[in-house]
Amino acid sequence: MQSLQCFRIVTFMALSDVRARYKRSVLGPLWLTLGTAGGSAGLGFIWSELLHIEAATFVPTLTAGLILWQFIAGIISESTVLFNRQASIIRNLNLPLAIHPMQLLLRHLINFAHNAPVFFIVAILLGLPMNTNAWLALPGLFLVALNLLWLALLIGLLGARFRDLEYLIATIMPLLMFISPVFYRPNYLPFSEQIMWFNPFSHFIEIVRSPLLGNPPPVFVVETNLLMLACGTLVTLCLFNSKRNRIAFWV
Amino acid sequence: MAVLKFDNVTVQYPVYNSRSMSLRNQLVRISTGGRIEGEAGHIQIVTALNQVSFELHDGDAVGLMGHNGAGKSTLLRTMAGVYHPVSGTVTRHGKVATVLELGAGMDPELSGYENIIRMGVLMGLSIPEIRGKTAEIEEFTQLGDFLQLPVRTYSSGMATRLMFAVATSTQPDILLVDEIFGTGDAEFQVKAKERMESLIKSVGIFVFASHNNALIRQYCNRFFRLEHGQLVEIEPVDIEAK
Numbered sequence: 001m002q003s004l005q006c007f008r009i010v011t012f013m014a015l016s017d018v019r020a021r022y023k024r025s026v027l028g029p030l031w032l033t034l035g036t037a038g039g040s041a042g043l044g045f046i047w048s049e050l051l052h053i054e055a056a057t058f059v060p061t062l063t064a065g066l067i068l069w070q071f072i073a074g075i076i077s078e079s080t081v082l083f084n085r086q087a088s089i090i091r092n093l094n095l096p097l098a099i100h101p102m103q104l105l106l107r108h109l110i111n112f113a114h115n116a117p118v119f120f121i122v123a124i125l126l127g128l129p130m131n132t133n134a135w136l137a138l139p140g141l142f143l144v145a146l147n148l149l150w151l152a153l154l155i156g157l158l159g160a161r162f163r164d165l166e167y168l169i170a171t172i173m174p175l176l177m178f179i180s181p182v183f184y185r186p187n188y189l190p191f192s193e194q195i196m197w198f199n200p201f202s203h204f205i206e207i208v209r210s211p212l213l214g215n216p217p218p219v220f221v222v223e224t225n226l227l228m229l230a231c232g233t234l235v236t237l238c239l240f241n242s243k244r245n246r247i248a249f250w251v
Numbered sequence: 252m253a254v255l256k257f258d259n260v261t262v263q264y265p266v267y268n269s270r271s272m273s274l275r276n277q278l279v280r281i282s283t284g285g286r287i288e289g290e291a292g293h294i295q296i297v298t299a300l301n302q303v304s305f306e307l308h309d310g311d312a313v314g315l316m317g318h319n320g321a322g323k324s325t326l327l328r329t330m331a332g333v334y335h336p337v338s339g340t341v342t343r344h345g346k347v348a349t350v351l352e353l354g355a356g357m358d359p360e361l362s363g364y365e366n367i368i369r370m371g372v373l374m375g376l377s378i379p380e381i382r383g384k385t386a387e388i389e390e391f392t393q394l395g396d397f398l399q400l401p402v403r404t405y406s407s408g409m410a411t412r413l414m415f416a417v418a419t420s421t422q423p424d425i426l427l428v429d430e431i432f433g434t435g436d437a438e439f440q441v442k443a444k445e446r447m448e449s450l451i452k453s454v455g456i457f458v459f460a461s462h463n464n465a466l467i468r469q470y471c472n473r474f475f476r477l478e479h480g481q482l483v484e485i486e487p488v489d490i491e492a493k
Contacts, residue, residue, distance in 0.1 A: 005375050012372045020360070092355035093373055094332035094347060162274035245335035248328070249264040 002096075010099050014106035029114045037118045040066050044122075047183065056126045057213075063122045064209045065182035067115045072201055073173050075108050075148045080166040082156030087251035097244055101152040105145060119212065129214060136211035143225045144204045150229070150236040157240060160250040181205055200228060253345035253424035253456045255307040255330060260339035262300040262322075262329050299325035301480035302339070307456045307473075312447075314467035315460035316490070317477035323460040326477065327351055327427045330458060345424025345456070348374055350414050353407055353431050363398030363405075363413060370417045388416045391442060407434045419446050425456045433463055444469065464490050 022028030043066075044059035051058070079101065083090060086100050123130060159165045179195055180202040186193050196202050203224045207217045270276050271294050299322045307313060315323050328334045329341060331349050349355070356373045357366045367388055371381030389398060392412040402410060411434045419426065426447070435443065447470060451457050461467050467474065467490070474485050 008377065009372055012369070012378070016358075016361075016365075016369065088352065088355045088357070089373060091328070091333060092331070092349050092351050095373070158274075161272070162277070163269075163272045164274050168274065246265075248333050248335075250267075 006096055006099050006102075009095065010102045010106060013099075013103040014110060017107050018110050029111060032111055033114050033118055036063075036067060036070065036115045037121075040118065040122065043183075056128065059126055060119065060123045060128045061185055061209070061213060062183060063119045064212055065205060067112070067119055068205045068208055069177060069180070069182045069201075070115065071108055071112045072144070072148065072204055073177070074111065075104060075152055076155065077169055077173060078104060078108075079152035079155040080159035080169050082152060083160040083247055083251050084163075090248055090251050097240075097247060098153070101149055101156060104152050105149050108148075109145065123212075130212070131214050133211045133214055133216050136216055137208050140207035140211060140217060140222075140225075143222075143229060144208060147200075147204065147225060147229050147232065150232045153240060154232070154236040157236075157243060157247070160247055161243075176201055181209075197224075200224075203228070253307075253309050254342060255345075255425060255456050255458075256342040257303050257305050257329075258340045258342070260300055260303045260329065260336045260341060261298065262325055262334055263296050263298045263337050264325075264334070266295045266297055268294075298480055300329065300336070300482075303480075303482045304339075305475070305482065305484065307458075309455060310451060311473055312451050312457040312471040313459065313473045313475055314471035314490075315458060315475050315477065316462070316464070316467065317460075321477040322480045323477055324351065324429055326482070327429055327458060327460055330425070331427055343425070346375070346421070347425045347427065348418040348421050348423035349427045350411070350418045350432060351427065351429040353410055353414075353434075354402070355414065357402050357410070357414070359403035360401055362401055363392075363394060366402050366413065367398075367417055370414070371421065374418065374421045376421055384420045388413075388420055391416045391420075391446070407431070408436055408439070411435050412439055415443060415446075419450060422453075423450075423455065426450060426458070428457070428459045430461050432459070433461060433466065440466070 018029060025031065027034070040059065040063040044062045045055060047053075047062065048055040048058040082100050082104060083097070089095065090097065090100075122128075155165070155169065159169075176199055179192070180199045181196060182205065186196060186202070186206065189196060203221050206221045207225050210217045210221075303326070315326065317323050325334060327349070328351065329336060330343070331347050331351070332341070332343060356370050358369060361369060364385070367385055368378060368381050371384070372378065376384075389395075392398070392409075394409060394412065397405070397409065398413075402413070405413070411431055415428075415432065415435070432443070447457060457470070459467065459470055468487070474487060474490060476483050476485050
């Protein structure tokens with residue numbers, strides 16, 4: 001009964017946000033799609049010329065990278081104010097706190113679904129050879145989503161207690177973007193590739209993107225994702241269980 | 252059957268100043284070996300409820316009195332399960348609905364109708380269920396066409412009407428209402444009284460915090476006074492003697 005109610009609340013809150021956006025403008029969240037399409041077209045062609053790389057392989061790489069980055073960065077930046085923003089619910093209704101990271105994830109998954117077609121259109125237009133490996137992107141995305149769930153809970157918890165975390169995260173996200181393979185493939189970097197793999201977001205991007213570009217994800221990327229999921233979930237749940245009763249006082 | 256039982260409940264909460272809410276300052280504190288601790292991390296612990304015990308059953312309508320900061324809102328939130336005690340136990344059977352804070356659970360950008368659905372879902376109803384109650388809520392609030400406007404345009408009295416209507420229409424076993432209820436006008440108070448009386452009669456516990464002794468006398472049959480986190484039950488004759 002309670003889990004049914006939670007499911008209802010999570011889907012309602014995520015969908016009402018999307019619905020509100022559809023209502024306010026004719027194109028609704030498709031503005032997102034258009035923005036992504038414009039951004040990747042512009043950046044893709046200029047950069048492929050600047051870097052002397054063939055557009056047919058570079059533009060789909062960049063498009064997939066940008067779409068995934070929007071998804072990851074959207075969740076991470078918003079999770080700093082996750083509980084604070086829902087203070088009026090937390091302080092007045094006795095609901096499980098886990099509904100908040102879940103609705104955040106679901107809302108961004110819906111946005112992601114609006115953006116994903118851009119990649120496929122770009123891939124078809126530029127004749128990117130796709131093969132059956134592409135299906136591996138789905139379990140990859142599932143793993144990334146679970147990883148983002150614990151990250152959202154953890155960052156939300158810390159963000160509720162430390163209000164300046166919001167600004168800290170906003171500062172380091174662009175930095176992390178440059179040391180993750182959004183704009184390039186890992187193998188484009190002869191020297192800094194090792195540094196890039198220290199960024200967890202690089203693993204999130206690669207596990208979804210490399211199947212889309214025709215190759216199964218490297219084994220160590222899958223292993224890192226699984227390891228992060230296990231350790232991250234464990235640590236977050238321990239911290240969450242010891243502090244969950246304090247959150248209502250913090251927000 | 253609704254039961255609400257507090258057994259030696261103590262609620263404490265930390266009050267942070269802006270410095271201790273800063274991660275940067277916490278890190279500086281670690282790196283300087285805690286020498287500037289007094290300045291960087293001053294956290295005060297407030298004991299809002301101190302060893303509170305009582306038992307409420309079906310048909311109890313409790314009036315909660317006390318000065319500002321006596322712990323009324325904290326007690327209501329602890330009853331609702333929002334705040335958790337540091338010691339003691341809270342036993343709660345029955346569905347809880349709250350009218351504690353103006354605009355709680357409402358999205359100011361959404362219209363009145365959309366907020367009815369939103370709050371209904373948050374309070375545990377399904378969307379068809381809450382749609383079925385919309386007509387009744389509409390009638391009770393008498394907000395008419397205002398229900399089509401965003402809630403941010405509402406006066407506090409209008410928002411209170413809406414919140415109270417949704418909260419009571421969920422048929423709670425336990426209804427917790429804070430002072431904001433007083434922002435409704437006389438006409439609303441009369442309608443609200445009818446609703447609450449039927450609620451108390453059906454089954455249920457009603458707790459109402461207010462500074463308005465006349466209102467409390469009207470609605471309640473038991474009276475609690477909070478002083479510095481201590482709770483005493485008083486007789487109706489003692490209400491005026493503040």
